[in-house]
Amino acid sequence: MWSKSYDVVIVGAGVAGSALAHALSSSSRPTPLRIALLERSLAEPDRIVGELLQPGGVAALRELGMESCLEGIDAVPVHGYCVVNAGETVHIPYPDKHEGRSFHHGRFITRLREKARAAPGVEVIEATVNELVECPFTGRVLGVEATPKDGDGAKETFYADLVVVADGCFSNFRSTVMGKAGLKSxxxxxxxxxxxxxxxxxxxxxxxxxxxxxxxxxxxxxxxxxxxxxxxxxxxxxxxxxxxxxxxxxxxxxxxxxxxxxxxxxxxxxxxxxxxxFLPPVEQGGRHTKEGAVLLGDAWNMRHPLTGGGMTVALHDVVLLARALEGLHDLADWRAVSTTLHRWHWSRKPLASTINVLSVALYDLFGADGAQAYYTCVIFRLTYVCADENLEVLRTGCFKYFERGGECVNGPVSLLSGIAADPVLLFNHFFAVAFYSIWVLFTHSRAVPVPNSDKPVYAVPRIDEYPALSIKALRVFWTACVVFGPLMWTEVKWW
CATH class of the missing domain: 3.30.9.10 (D-Amino Acid Oxidase, subunit A, domain 2)
Structure with missing residues (x-):
């Protein structure tokens, strides 16, 4: 069995892995890092997600010096969103001068890999990683064992001071690295x-x-x-x-x-x-993970793809992680690495938490008119059932909130696009939607069934209906709390 030694081994040459390889090679260290970037197949991938990069992700790509990866792939500028509901549309543009990009996922990944391969000190290797190599006495991850594609089937060991696992949402090593702290998505x-x-x-x-x-x-x-x-x-x-x-x-x-x-x-x-x-992030380093290994990208943290924020979070994570590791002279010093990972974990929170929570909360509202929704409040270990009718009130209120324009659009879309990294602003807008939904419930016309007729009439609630509506309003507000509270808790709790 052959073996090679590197400073860093990265498992997975997707968005996060390729970007990190390039970022680490560009650090201002006196001696460039030796980096092995391992990928099972370097053929152009064909996926149906990872095709929309928000303005915040474009900015992160620019900071990494990889914005050229958006060129020559027939990428399309994206200037915002259009929400269509029952034939009505509402325009949700990005703030001025901000622009996202959409593209075929495989073309973008290929350009990222080319950029990483051209970086000094980076070796891109087509190989299937079979397992993590651990010290039999301490359990520390020392490297990986992989089977190169261009070999005769013989396994090869790649040793490194630090192993970064970025093998995507179907990660083979998530539970190995996280141990008991690892969560099932x-x-x-x-x-x-x-x-x-x-x-x-x-x-x-x-x-x-x-x-x-x-x-x-x-x-x-x-x-x-x-x-x-x-x-x-x-x-x-x-x-x-x-x-x-x-x-x-x-x-x-x-x-x-x-x-x-x-x-x-x-x-x-x-x-x-x-x-x-949906996979909330667990803090890494110290007792939380195996020594010598770090999870990155969808292998560690996932959010609902409705808002297209996955690549934005991953690239922002790479920017902060590369910057944090640049100050470490010895990546084999796990105590120093753990301290760095702790700082990195909380420095990424403003943007990552905002996009993570918003993605699931919006899905809960936009997908409200389906099967009955169940939310588990992890704070009290109790399960609360939110009726569809309450979620539908919030959904209607959210659509009409966007129709108001101005800050009712600028604030939410700045959060969604990764331009604004502010959980407090998210809290304010989410509950502004909740209260506005209750206002709509009392003041806007709604369909009223007519006996012996298939066509309802539309009428504003009468005063005598207010007592029943007040009770419903409380249920709607409670539903908003149950949707938002547990999601935010998964982002801020300590493990």
Missing amino acids: DVKGHFVGAVLEDVTLPIPQHGTVALIKGHGPVLLYQIAEHDTRILIDIKNPLPSDLKKHILSNIVPQLPAALHVPIETALTKDRLRRMPNS
Whole structure:
């Protein structure tokens, strides 16, 4: 068995792994680091997520000196969002001069890998990592054992002072590194995806979020000159016939201009799906993880992909981690590394927590009109059941909150896009939506069924209905607390 020694071994050449390899090679150390970047396959990946980079992610990429990776891949500028609900649309633009990008995931990853390969001291190796190599006496991770693709099947050991595991949402080593602290991701459903050809979205160069009655939201965004990605949220359990389910229940509620392109795409291409997972971050270092190893990217922390914040969080994490490790002269000193990881964990919190919490909270509201929702409050270890009707009130209030424009749009979209890293601002806007939803409940017209008629009439609540509405308002506010509170707790609690 052959062996090689490096300063850092990175498992996984995705967004986080490739970016970290480049960032560490660019540090101002007297002696450049020797870095091995291992990836099972260096062929262009083909995935249906990781195709929208928010303005905050573009800024992080620029800070890493990797903004050129967005060039030459037919990337499309993104200037904000359009939310479609029952035929009505609301425009949610990014603040002035801020721009995101959308693209084919594989093309972007290929450019990141090329950039990492060109960095001094970085060796990109196509190999399957089989296991972490640990010291038999202390349990410290000393490196990895892998099988190079261009070899004869013989395994090779890659030793390093520090091993960074960035092998994605299906990480093979998460539980090994985290031990008892490792959490199993919470899968809220799946995004089912396809590519539509030559379609016009309601607002060009904007991500489209279509709210579907009785089902989860649908996302659409252009990823190349002629290609538009559609992601359809399907709650568990998945229907036995996905195409039939989409054509019968989802397509009729989308804008008419999309019907034929979707039917064509479903006929020509296979549907692929990815789990919508949530995995809160556990602090690393010290007693929390195995010595010598660090988790990064989706291997460690995931949020719902509804808001497209995954790559933004990962790139921001890389910026801060590379900056923190730059001050360490000896990466084999685990005590010093642990102290650095502690500082890094809490320095990333403002942006990461904001995007993590917002992604799940928005999904809970936008996907409210589906199966009954259950929320587990981890503070008191009790399970609270939130009725759909209360979530629907919040969903309606959120849509009308965005319709107000001004700061009601600028604040939330700045948080969603990674421009503003402020959990307090998130708290303020979330509960502003809750209170505004209650105001809408009392003051806006709603459908009232008419006996012996299929058509309801719309009327503002009467004063004699206020007592019942007051009780419902309390339930709506409690639902908002149950949605937001446990999510925030997963971000701030100590392990």
